[in-house]
Amino acid sequence: MAATSPYTVKWGIMATGGIAATFCKDILTNPETRGVSDVRHEIVAVSSSSSSDRAAAFIKDIKGPSTAKLYGSYHELVADPNVDIVYVATPHSHHFQNAMLALEAGKHVLCEKAFTVTASQVKKLVEKAKAKNLFLMEAVWTRFFPLSIKIRELITSGAIGTVHRTIADLSFNSSQPDGNLEFPDTNRMVNLDLAGGAVLDLGIYSLTWVFQTLYHTQPEAQKEAPRVTAASNQYRTGADEQTTIICQFPQHKSMGVALTGLRVATDPDGHNTAGPAVRIQGTKGEIQVMGPAYRPGQYKVIKKDGGGKVEVVECDYPKDPARDNWGHGMYWEADECARCLRDGRLQSDSMPWSESITIMETMESALKQGGITYPDLITTDVYDPQSPLNTGSR
Numbered sequence: 001m002a003a004t005s006p007y008t009v010k011w012g013i014m015a016t017g018g019i020a021a022t023f024c025k026d027i028l029t030n031p032e033t034r035g036v037s038d039v040r041h042e043i044v045a046v047s048s049s050s051s052s053d054r055a056a057a058f059i060k061d062i063k064g065p066s067t068a069k070l071y072g073s074y075h076e077l078v079a080d081p082n083v084d085i086v087y088v089a090t091p092h093s094h095h096f097q098n099a100m101l102a103l104e105a106g107k108h109v110l111c112e113k114a115f116t117v118t119a120s121q122v123k124k125l126v127e128k129a130k131a132k133n134l135f136l137m138e139a140v141w142t143r144f145f146p147l148s149i150k151i152r153e154l155i156t157s158g159a160i161g162t163v164h165r166t167i168a169d170l171s172f173n174s175s176q177p178d179g180n181l182e183f184p185d186t187n188r189m190v191n192l193d194l195a196g197g198a199v200l201d202l203g204i205y206s207l208t209w210v211f212q213t214l215y216h217t218q219p220e221a222q223k224e225a226p227r228v229t230a231a232s233n234q235y236r237t238g239a240d241e242q243t244t245i246i247c248q249f250p251q252h253k254s255m256g257v258a259l260t261g262l263r264v265a266t267d268p269d270g271h272n273t274a275g276p277a278v279r280i281q282g283t284k285g286e287i288q289v290m291g292p293a294y295r296p297g298q299y300k301v302i303k304k305d306g307g308g309k310v311e312v313v314e315c316d317y318p319k320d321p322a323r324d325n326w327g328h329g330m331y332w333e334a335d336e337c338a339r340c341l342r343d344g345r346l347q348s349d350s351m352p353w354s355e356s357i358t359i360m361e362t363m364e365s366a367l368k369q370g371g372i373t374y375p376d377l378i379t380t381d382v383y384d385p386q387s388p389l390n391t392g393s394r
């Protein structure tokens, strides 16, 4: 029998910053290096809001195909008939306007986390995707790791009994001796105009662990939005520099604690000496995930009746020797997009629209309780193709 050829998805890349390079290098790796043969990826166009020269420098940097179209505007990218799906890799402040620009142009969308700045913006994107029969997904890559899938399976199979609590932390030590953070005030990590702050950049991962262990694993009819209690410390820019979010799921008698911050680190020495980044606690035992929460390398299963024995599972991120030994782990979410497009699915079961909305509502509530407010330009849910967020006139 003849082998079926892989389904090829044609990507258009919106923005040329750090994560765009990481993602593109991943999708340029040979899928066979991770045991995948049913889908493959092509980069057919790259756009920069600053210039087409910047797009050209980007494609050179990632050793991308010379056939890729190079655009000096996001509008040109979304108008390219050869592009199937747009990867939105701009700062979170821009996601709503940029993703809507692509959906309006009839493109499927994979949008970086945090999906948007407000829950109302996510809802508008979902409505548009539904109305136009387009695929849309928040790029929470961590959900697609074999490690995450395995842990969700362990939970649903009852391996650690009924899960009543998850504690997850993603925090970096960016403190300087003068009391400031290491980022200039204009940097996207702390700049309110770019939706800066710990929650939207890092807290989303702590919440990912809370949600994928206490919410996603529940039967559809029993999914329960959390009661949210939160507190933030504000940085001098007005962004949150440290936030703690308690998610209470009363019907399930469970609680999630999502910690995030830029003052002290989850992993102070970079060797996980301080212990797990995530603890998933059930009646029959506990799963511990060794950080960082966005890209863990190991988990442990500690059983209540395990007699002191701990199962330790290492998790690999396959590399491609033909592409400078590259392989970061973003290819798995890209493979999921390809399969959804191939199968005509508008949303992924692993990161469904309803869950993105509930998580965004959780973050919005936490930020409100922490007294964090973002400018109108980036919180509006009114789409404007000529918004400076779409035209690049910063």
Ligand SMILES: NC(=O)C1=CN([C@@H]2O[C@H](COP(=O)(O)OP(=O)(O)OC[C@H]3O[C@@H](n4cnc5c(N)ncnc54)[C@H](OP(=O)(O)O)[C@@H]3O)[C@@H](O)[C@H]2O)C=CC1
Residues within 6 Å of the ligand: 014, 015, 016, 017, 018, 019, 020, 047, 048, 049, 050, 051, 054, 089, 090, 091, 092, 094, 112, 113, 114, 139, 141, 188, 194, 200, 201, 294, 392, 394
């Ligand atoms: N999944 C993951 O592991 C990670 C995800 N991210 C997410 O990706 C997004 C981008 O982050 P990252 O790549 O680190 O950011 P960078 O600052 O490195 O890049 C952002 C890019 O967005 C474009 N852009 C458009 N307008 C602006 C503006 N006003 N200010 C700055 N940049 C602008 C620029 O590209 P151009 O000039 O070409 O238009 C710029 O290079 C964020 O939402 C972040 O949360 C980030 C890191 C890791």
Ligand SMILES: O=C1OC[C@@H](O)[C@H](O)[C@H]1O
Residues within 6 Å of the ligand: 201, 202, 294
């Ligand atoms: O998504 C992310 O993961 C890694 C962090 O370094 C980065 O700030 C964040 O955007």
